[in-house]
Amino acid sequence: MALQHGNPADLLPVHWKSQITAWFAEDTPSFDYGGFVVGDSPRTATLYGKSPGILAGVPFFDEVFAQAGCIVQWHLKEGEFVDPGPSGKLAVATVSGPVRKLLLGERVALNTLSRCSGIATKSHATDVLIRKAGYTGILAGTRKTTPGFRLVEKYGMIIGGVDGHRHDLSSMTMLKDNHIWARGSITEAVRAAKTIGGFPLKVEVEVDSEKDADEAIEAGADIVMLDNFSGEGLKIAASSIKQRWAGKKQFLLECSGGLTSDNIKAYVNNDIDIISTSSIHQGVPHVDFSLKIDH
Template sequence: MNPLFVKDSLKAFLLEDTYYSDITTDSICSNRPAKAIIRAKEDFVLAGSIFIEPLLKLMDEAFCVELFKHDGDSVRAGDAIAEVESTDRALLYIERTCLNILQRLSGIATKAYTFADILKPYKTRITDTRKTTPGFRFFEKYAVSVGGGKNHRMGLFDAVLIKDNHIKAAGGIKRAVELARRGVSFTTKIEVECSDIGEVEEAIASGVDIVMLDNMSLGQMKEVVSLFRGEVVFEASGNINEDNLRDIAEIGIDYISSGSIIHHACWVDINMKLE
């Protein structure tokens, strides 16, 4: 985790809310010493607590944060997550930004944990996608890992994923893979999205590392895995939910990718109260 990236991102989040100033707080508060408790109001898996300290540091160098719960912990309604000592002004400046991060990331971690827990008896692992909030991807993917999920590629820069539009642009899977191999390092893995058995066969013959079975039926996936087991890594994607995870895992799929663990995750309820 690059601390410079984290600092710059947190600063941007804080500036979005405060811009020139917090006119309410600046009118009322006078930089007196103050203490606040961050507390859970429902049950969830915590994520984002590691960002409380660097966020507060942007407002006050002389502060104290005591964490009672850490990222990955199961939190119960009423549990104190952290005690924060600073000035009244600093605490009120960062309150909403801090809670937004904790509530959003904890919701994602909780959703990811639910999926990962269902898959525990199997070799299959749940992974995220690039369906993330612009500007917040790193944090959302961090929350997935906290919840027990795996991260797919972070962006367009760290892995090759040839999708249907790439295949059309190149004129076919084989040609797309050949062009990709020429354009990237030999250390870079190549994945191809396939929608039927014929495409899977062509992708494997082209020497890909990972085959994504996109929106295939259980019957199609069973046939593919039985024919090509062990030749590549298989990823299932499309219409993934908690009801069909086990059925897909039982086929022997290596990874199941789901955007819903991020974009369908509900915020959890957390508050911050001055003492």
């Protein structure tokens, strides 16, 4: 799997490398005792892929070793499939530098690459699943990401070929049940959101009934999320809402709530424009990588 246009690393903001520095500070807060044992002699190490999956997280892996004073040479490209084959391992990259620095960066780099690749792999597999079931809309992740690790997780979704949805609270105004209850009504909440966010920010409203969906659409919501509907209930509601508002208002319908690869096909419905799920990035299996000093 690969993005069709451009270099995925160009997506990353200017400040992202400081996160790598913070990871090093967490992992080695004082002395590197093991590094003292092995010393600074120049060595090479091979990165092996040991389970099948999509390679994702190359920029993070590169930066870990760049900050450690090492050089990475890749044998696969970002987004390509790792297939260990009968041998159980595939040489994915070669890392060279002082041996203590190779080991200093090893675990930080592997943890990041394994997690990011796991998300890309699960994202791609789920996308393939719903396409086979006939879905033509958008599959998206959610904001249920790990604090401090969001950039990596959202990046993995994109490499896996799915939409990252909103990346943070500033990306879009999503009005959930707590917002509605606190403000007093859907109409009042949407009006306030439109006033403060202006034309650049879309407003999405989470609803659990057709009645609330109608109120959100009437108030000017750009996206209406039908939350925690059953598969059949979703199809009935989505069709009814789209027919009722045809030619009157422009909006997108999204569904979410408890969707997994085991049940998602039941929700495939092309009256729904966006299917969002946290199952493509929460609790997903990692792709297994190891780094071995060449000897």
